[in-house]
Amino acid sequence: MTKNKGRASWRCIVLIKPVPDPALFGKLRLDPDTMLLRRDEVPSVLDPLDRGAIEAALGLRRRHGGKVAVITMAPPSASEQLLEALALGCDRAFLLTDKAFAGADTLATARTLAAGVRKAGRFDLVLCGAWSADGSTAQVGPQLAELLGLPDLVCASGVELRGGKVRAQCLRERGTALLEASRPAVVTVHAGSDAPRLAPLGGLPAALRSKVTVWSARDLGLKPGQVGLAGSPTRMLNVFVPSAARKGELLQGTADEVASQLLDRLRHERLLPTTAKGGSR
Ligand SMILES: Cc1cc2nc3c(=O)[nH]c(=O)nc-3n(C[C@H](O)[C@H](O)[C@H](O)COP(=O)(O)OP(=O)(O)OC[C@H]3O[C@@H](n4cnc5c(N)ncnc54)[C@H](O)[C@@H]3O)c2cc1C
Numbered sequence: 001m002t003k004n005k006g007r008a009s010w011r012c013i014v015l016i017k018p019v020p021d022p023a024l025f026g027k028l029r030l031d032p033d034t035m036l037l038r039r040d041e042v043p044s045v046l047d048p049l050d051r052g053a054i055e056a057a058l059g060l061r062r063r064h065g066g067k068v069a070v071i072t073m074a075p076p077s078a079s080e081q082l083l084e085a086l087a088l089g090c091d092r093a094f095l096l097t098d099k100a101f102a103g104a105d106t107l108a109t110a111r112t113l114a115a116g117v118r119k120a121g122r123f124d125l126v127l128c129g130a131w132s133a134d135g136s137t138a139q140v141g142p143q144l145a146e147l148l149g150l151p152d153l154v155c156a157s158g159v160e161l162r163g164g165k166v167r168a169q170c171l172r173e174r175g176t177a178l179l180e181a182s183r184p185a186v187v188t189v190h191a192g193s194d195a196p197r198l199a200p201l202g203g204l205p206a207a208l209r210s211k212v213t214v215w216s217a218r219d220l221g222l223k224p225g226q227v228g229l230a231g232s233p234t235r236m237l238n239v240f241v242p243s244a245a246r247k248g249e250l251l252q253g254t255a256d257e258v259a260s261q262l263l264d265r266l267r268h269e270r271l272l273p274t275t276a277k278g279g280s281r
Pocket residue numbers: 015016017036047049050071072073074102103104105106107109113127128129130131132133134135136137138139140141232234235236
């Protein structure tokens with residue numbers, strides 16, 4: 001294989017999710033009837049970690065050549081975030097949109113995205129955010145890997161290609177692990193070594209000349225029972241905003257008495273382990 005041919009043939013797909021602008025999260029309200037967020041009250045933006053995934057993909061393209069496509073499952077208004085991804089330099093954009101997709105839980109979301117990824121053609125890598133700014137379940141990437149029958153590297157940063165493999169630093173409970181998987185693979189990104197930036201001048205006019213490919217459930221070969229609420233095993237039983245009431249209390253006495261009262265109170269609230277009085281610690 002010639003060097004140029006190798007560079008042009010590498011393909012990456014980035015999953016992007018439009019989310020309510022995190023800077024305006026304080027204004028988000030829950031609809032008490034549908035138990036869903038009133039997303040129409042706050043403008044949507046490209047999920048910050050997905051922006052990092054795009055930068056990671058574009059960084060790999062700078063170093064190894066190839067093509068980068070973006071896919072979202074979202075209402076038609078998501079064309080805006082797809083155009084932004086094209087303006088940032090992505091080569092193709094796919095919008096999976098259908099009324100039947102509404103109410104999808106993470107499994108139905110991953111199933112729909114998996115169908116879109118398969119239909120988009122040959123790929124070497126799928127990149128997505130490790131977790132979204134709004135739902136934050138961190139389930140979609142691993143579920144997608146399972147549905148596609150691919151290895152996954154989760155909570156990754158510093159993604160690199162090495163021969164037929166992909167390598168990344170992956171966050172673990174304690175520290176990070178350098179992991180490697182054969183390609184194709186799914187990588188969920190929590191931070192990139194390529195810092196997110198604004199779209200370059202001239203990026204938007206070029207993006208506006210590009211065409212976003214739109215696919216419905218039928219185009220993806222998915223039946224009504226596989227997508228949206230009907231295809232979702234999760235049922236939302238209740239959703240509420242936790243109240244954060246505070247109660248101040250003044251402890252009286254000498255410093256030793258106040259310290260002792262405080263320790264007793266913390267043990268009573270089970271915030272500290274109880275120890276036998278006078279026992280050694
Ligand atoms: C019963 C139920 C009903 C719901 N109904 C709705 C609803 O009507 N409308 C609604 O908007 N949400 C709804 N949700 C929320 C919906 O399940 C999540 O938005 C979605 O499944 C993704 O979950 P997450 O945000 O936790 O993903 P995470 O796993 O935290 O996301 C990780 C990454 O996966 C990728 N990703 C996630 N979702 C998408 C997507 N749609 N397109 C492309 N990439 C994606 C992104 O790269 C993201 O950074 C519902 C959830 C439940 C449980």
